[in-house]
Amino acid sequence: MHPKRKRNLAATVALLPTWFAAIVVYIGTMVWSIRLSFTDSTLFPSSNYVGFAQYAKLFSSSKWIASLQNVLVFGVLYVAGCLALGFLLAAALDRKVRFESAFRTIFLYPYAMSFVVTGLIWQWMLNPTFGIQASIRSLGWESFVFDWVVNRDMAIYALVLAGVWQGAGLVMVIALAGMRGIEGEQWKAAQIDGIPVWRIYVSIILPQLGPALAAAGMLLAMGVIKTYDIVVAMTNGGPGSSTEVPAKFIMDNLFGRQNLGLATAGATVLVLGVIAAVAPFRYAMHMRNRPRGAA
C-alpha cells in the first residue's frame, strides 16, 4: 500500500499548479460573473442586486435567442464539416502522395491566419456584386447565384464555409499524427485479406483514431462557443441578427454597450447550458471507461 500512495502523491503534486489555476481562475471567474449577473452593473461592477432581472432581459432579447440558435446550427455543421473534410484529407495524404509536405501546408495555412483580414476576404469573395457570383456570371453563366453572405437565410452557412476552410487543417494534422502511429502489419494483413482500401479506412483506421478525433472535435467545440472573430469580420452578426452569436453578444455588452450585468448573465447561461448538455455524455463515457480503472 505504502509505495503506491507515495507514487500517487507525486502525481497529485504534479497536478497542483493546474488545480490552483482551475480553482482560482476558472471557478473564481465563474463565481464572480454569476454574482455580477444578479446586479445592475453597467460600466463597472456594482453591488446593487436586482434578482433575476438581467436574465429576464436576456431572454426577452430576440438577439440573444437568435444567437443561441445560430451557434447551434453553426456549431453542428462546422464541427461535422471540419471532422469529415479533415479526415478525408488526412486519409488522402496518408497514401504516399507526392508533395505531401506542400499539400499539408496548404490545408493547414488558414489556421495560421488572423480572421480579422481573412474574414474580409471571404466577405469579398462571397459578395454577389464583386465576388465569385459576379466572376462566374461574367464568364457567361448569367443565372448563377451564390449570395449566401448577404442572404438572411443562408448567411450562417457562409460562416460555416469559411470556418471549415480554417478548421479542417487542424483535424487533418491530428488525424494524420494518429494514422502515422498505426502499425504497418495491420495494413498488410488487411490487404492480404483483400479488403478494399476505403473499407480499411472506415472499419480499421477510423475506430483507432477515436480518441484523437474526439480531442479534435472537443477543440473545435470549444472554438464554437467562443466564435467571435469570424463573425465580426464577415457579417458582424447580420443581415439582421441572422449570424449573431453568443460570444459577440457578450463582448458587445461587456465593453461597447457597457452592460456588465447582462454580459455576465449571458456568459452564465452559456456555460451552465453547455455543462448541462455535456455532463450526461461525459458521465456515460466515464462509466464506460471505468473497468480500465487507475493504473
Added chain:
Amino acid sequence: MASPHPNGPRPARLTAGSIGLYAFLVVAALFFLLPLYTMVVTSLKTMDEIRLGQIFALPATLDFSAWATAWSGACMGTVCVGIRAGFWNSVAITVPSVALSVFIGAINGYALSLWRPRGSSLLFGLLMAGGLIPYQIFLYPMVRAMANINLYNSVPGIVLVHVIFGLPLVTLLFRNYFVSVPEELCKAARVDGAGFWRIFFEIMLPMAVPMVVVVSMLQFTGIWNDFLLGLVFAGRDNLPMTVQLNNIVNTTMGERTYNVNMAATILTALVPLAIYFLSGRWFVRGIAAGAVKG
C-alpha cells in the same frame, strides 16, 4: 512497431483510383488557396485598382510598395514603424508561453490518464468547462488579480495568462494521447522501480513527440495570433505584432489601405506558416522514436 512513413498503399500509376486521389487533393488545394490568392493579388495592386472591385483579377503592374509599407512604414497613431515593431515582442511572449504550456500539458495529460490520483475526473471536468467560457469574461477579474500580484503590463504576466488559458487545450490533447498508451508499459516500468517523474521523462515524453509537435503548433498559432489578451495584459512596451496588425487593418472612420492590410496579414502569419512547413519532418521522426499506438 509502427513504420516511420505513410502506411497506406502507394497508389499504382494511373489507375482510376490514383487519378481520383490526386483530383481530390488538387480540388481541395484550390479551395484552400483561393482566399490566399485573392490576398496576394490584392496586396500587389494599387488602391485605385482595388477600388474597381475586380477581386480575382491579376494586378495590372506589380506594386510591392504595400509590402514595404506594412513591414516598416505603416502608421499606428503618430508612430510609423510598420508591424516589425511588434515582431520581437511576439517572439518574447510566444516562445516561453508555448514551452511552459506544452510542458505542463504533457505532465497533466500523463498524470490524468496513467496515474489518476484522487479528483482527476473532477479536475479534467473543470478544465473542460473552463475551456468553454468565452474568455472575454475573464478579463476584468484577471486584470485585477494580475495588478494585485504586480504582473500586470509585463511579459511574465502575459505569459502566465496564456499558460492558464491554454490549459484546457493542452491537457485535453495530451490526455487523449496518453489514454491510448498500453498500461503495461507504465506497469512494467514501475516494477523496475521507476517513479512518476522518471517514467515521464524517460519513456512517456520521448514517445509523445508527435503530440508535442501538434500541441506546440496549435499553441504557437493561438498565442501568436492572440490579439485581445496581448492588448490587455502585455503593457504598451510589450505589445505583440497582432496589435500593430489590428492598428493597420482596423478602423471605424478612417480610410482603408487594403493592399497594406493584406501584406501585413500575410507577414504576421509567416512565422506560424514556416513552423507548419518545417514540422512535417518532426512528425515522421517522432513516430520513428517509438510511438506504440493502436
Added chain:
Amino acid sequence: MKTMMKLFLAGVALVAVLGPARAEDKPTIEIMSSWTSGGEAAALNVIRTEFEKRGGVWKDSSIAGFGAADAAFQNRIVAGDAPGAKQGVIGLAAADFVNQGLMNPIDDVATAGKWADTLPKSIHALISYNGQVYLSPTGAHGESWVFYSKEAFAKVGITEEPKSWDAFFSALDKLKAAGIVPVAWGGQAWQQTKVFNMVLLSQVGIDGFLKIYVDKDKSEASVEGVKKTLDILGKLRAYVDEGSPGRNWNDATAMVITGKAGVQFMGDWAKGEFTVAGKQPGKDYGCMIAPESEGMVYVADALWFPKTGNAETDKAQKLLAEVVMDPAVQVEFSLKKGSIPMRGDVDKSRLDACAQKGLELMSAGKIVPDQAIVLTPQQVGALDDFVDEFWSDASADAATSAKAFFEIFE
C-alpha cells in the same frame, strides 16, 4: 517555480523603480486613441507636434477600433493604471467615468481660454459635468451628408441637388434606369443608424429630434415622425445592390468614386477616402445635407483626462487640453481629419466646400447631437438593433415599428 516567481517580481520592481526616475521635469503624458488610419493619424500628429513644441513629452498608445480601444482603456482603469488622456466621443459614454470620480476636471484651462464664449453653447454644456469642464473637444463630424458622383449625375441628366425626398427618389430612379447602383449602401448597423438619424431630422426638424432623443417624448407627433422616417428608409431598400449587407463604408465610397454607384449617405469622414483617390469636393463629387433637413446631425470627439494620481501627469493634461483648443490646431486638425473645428472663431478660408457648409450650420446652432452623445451606450446598442432589424426585414410594417422604436429608451 518559486525562484522564477521571485525573478518576475524583481523584474517588476526594477521597472517600477526605473519608471519614475525617467519622468524628468517635462510634462509627460500617454495618449490612448483609436485614430490610426492615414488622415486620423495625421490629425493626431497636429496635436502632438504643438504639444511637443510647448515642451510636452508624448507617449502614443493608439489602438484601432472602438471596441478594442474601449476594452483596453476600461481594463487599464480596472488595474489602477489609467493613461493620461483618452480620445473618445463627448456625451454619455464619458458621464459614467466622471460620475465614478475617475476623471480630472480641466475647468481652470477652460476658464482661462474662455471656452464658454468660443464653443457653441450646446457643446459647452456637453463637456461640462456638475458645472465643471472635463473634456477638451478636438473637432466635430457632420453625419447627415449625401455624397454623390457628379459624373453619374451628369450622365443621367440630374442637374441640381434634389431638395425634397420626392425629387431625390426620382433622381435615384434615373440612376437605376441607367444601370448605375443608385445608393452605395454600407449594410452595417452603425452606418444604417446614421441614415435613420439623418432622415429623422429631415422629418421632425431640430426640435422634434431633440424631443425624441433628449426628452424621450412618445407623443403622437414623435411616433408619426418616426413612421415617416421608416417609410423613407423602407423605400430606399429598392435602390441598393444585393451586395450591400455587411459592407464597409469605404467599400461603398469606392463605388461612388468609380462611378458604379450614384450616392452614399455618410459622415464627412468619407471625404478622406475621396481625397486619397485624388477626387476634389465640388468638382468630382458633391456633398449635400440630406433633403428637407434644416440642420445637421453631428458627433464630436474630445480628449478625456483620467485621474492618474501623478502630479506631473496632471500638469501635462492641462497643457494638452490647452493645445487641443488652440485655434490654429483646431483648423489644422480638421483639415487632416476631414472634420469641422469646434470653435466658431477660426479661419474658415482654408476649409473645403463641404466643411464650410458644416461650419456654417454649426455656428448657427442648426445642429443636433448623434445618439452616442445623448443616449447611454446600452440605448445606443438598442437603437442599432432596432434600425438593423427594420432594414433587413423587408416585410416590417412602418407603423408598428414606429411604436416599437420607443422601447429602446427603456
